[in-house]
Structures are given as C-alpha cells and as structure tokens.
Amino acid sequence: MAQETIEAPLLGKIVRVEVTVGNTVDEGGVICIIEAMKMENPILSPAKASVIEVAVSPGQIVKTGEKIAVIEY
16 A cells, blocks of 8 residues: 655744544545745645544644645555
C-alpha cells in the first residue's frame, strides 16, 4: 500500500482535527481545519485512505510544509 504525508499548505493554527488514527477518510474528506488570516481552511484527503498517523492537535500552530497526517491507500 502507498503512504502519503499530508502537509500544511499555509501557516496557521489548527482549529479542529476531524480524524484519528485508524479512521478511514474518503477522497475529499476533511482531515483538519487550519485558521489563517481569520479564515478557516479545510485540509482535504487526496484519496480514500486509512489514517495511520495524526501529527497535530487543536490549538497548535503549523508552518507551511509541516506534517499534519499520514494516510495509506
């Protein structure tokens, strides 16, 4: 199976994490929400996959390119 690391596309604060390890997420499913410049930006799964790692938690500040989660499909 292929693994893919989901990275933060922008600097911001994690508002909500919608998945946990072991969850299955659909293509286009929300992994987490990042707040940047007073806007909430959903981070979406590129494929139907299993979540094997969640590297962020609510309230955490992430930088561009920082790991958010790892999925396997």
